[in-house]
Amino acid sequence: MTDTKNEGWYVISLRASGDHQALRRAAARRGARLLALSPWRIQARADEATRTALTSALQAERVLFTSPAAVDAAAGLETLTARRGQQWLAVGSGTAQALHRRGITDVVHPSRMDSEGLLAMPELQHLEGSQLGFVSAPDGRNLLAPSLVARGAHVLRADVYARHDIPLLSTALNKLQNLAAPACVLISSSGALDRVLQQLPAPARAALLARPAVVASERLAEHARVSGFREVLTAAGPRPVQLLDAAATRTRAAIR
Numbered sequence: 001m002t003d004t005k006n007e008g009w010y011v012i013s014l015r016a017s018g019d020h021q022a023l024r025r026a027a028a029r030r031g032a033r034l035l036a037l038s039p040w041r042i043q044a045r046a047d048e049a050t051r052t053a054l055t056s057a058l059q060a061e062r063v064l065f066t067s068p069a070a071v072d073a074a075a076g077l078e079t080l081t082a083r084r085g086q087q088w089l090a091v092g093s094g095t096a097q098a099l100h101r102r103g104i105t106d107v108v109h110p111s112r113m114d115s116e117g118l119l120a121m122p123e124l125q126h127l128e129g130s131q132l133g134f135v136s137a138p139d140g141r142n143l144l145a146p147s148l149v150a151r152g153a154h155v156l157r158a159d160v161y162a163r164h165d166i167p168l169l170s171t172a173l174n175k176l177q178n179l180a181a182p183a184c185v186l187i188s189s190s191g192a193l194d195r196v197l198q199q200l201p202a203p204a205r206a207a208l209l210a211r212p213a214v215v216a217s218e219r220l221a222e223h224a225r226v227s228g229f230r231e232v233l234t235a236a237g238p239r240p241v242q243l244l245d246a247a248a249t250r251t252r253a254a255i256r
Contacts, residue, residue: 009251010035010183011244012176012211014192016069017041017166023186026240030248035179037172037208039195040163042137044073051077053158057133060156062123064089066136066144071098073160074135080104091118091144094239113237114217115143128152137161139191163191168199177204184247188216188238190223197227214247 011027013020017038024034054077057063063086065071074080080102082088088104090096092113099107110117118124132153134145137160148155185208187193197205213229215221216238224232235246 008032009181010179011214011247012037012183012185012208014039014185014187014189014196016163016192019069022240023244026244030244032244032248032251035172035175035183037168037176037196038166039168039192039199040165042069042073042161043164044076044161045159046077050158050160053156054078054135054160057135057156057158059083060131060133061085062087062089062130062153063133064091064118064135064144065095065099066091066134068094068098069161070135070137071095071102074158075102077160082106087123089118089121089123091115092238112217113239114219115147116217116219118144119147124148124151126151130154131156133158135160137163139163165195168196173201173204177207179207182251183211184233184250185211185213185229186243186247187213187220187224188243190220193223193227212247212250214243214250216243 009032011023011032012035013023014037015023018041020034020036027034054074058078082104088099088107090099090107090109092109096107096109108123110121127148130153132148132155134155134157145155145157200208209228212231212233213224214233214235215224216235218234221232221234233246233250236242
């Protein structure tokens, strides 16, 4: 059995394989280590149907991106250029920053960075007869597209990347079960949490659910409670710094 009592504290990340870097850096700045439990990997699409759908979406009056991964995948297929009179929207600040890096400087996003916050924005209240480009993944942001259609928008959807389930690494499972150091589970996707829990054997599942969960929204807080977490803390938002601030505050209070 691995003794981790002298390893400080941990954050457990459920992000996609290869997408832990920002959290790892934020954790290191707070004296924490990161344990990655990746239930899927992200793969950009490059087939002709996806290219055609993206071209149509990018010509709409409003163009909405649901994640930084959607921005990166779209930029790999076509140069992102804002047309005169277009409105570009992002689900949160991370997605907006990804668009800024691609040259789209005028991007609006909600202060509450989730689907509910986005749907509350004034820019998405009166959509009757308008076209809206929706750049996402096949199973992502399930609440958004139907809600936008219900408001009268003609949604031009481009699913530019896909999430592919992968098995959890045995080394990560062993680490989780034997982790004696304080740790928080960072949750920014209900789908990722569901897939992790589906894969975990009973001892590892119990070990995960016994840790405090730090979530990115109230919707995720409810999902975490229903999933079996006994302690759930809601961060100020989904960005790595926000999740780590909440985790660090909780862990320091517990250690004292």
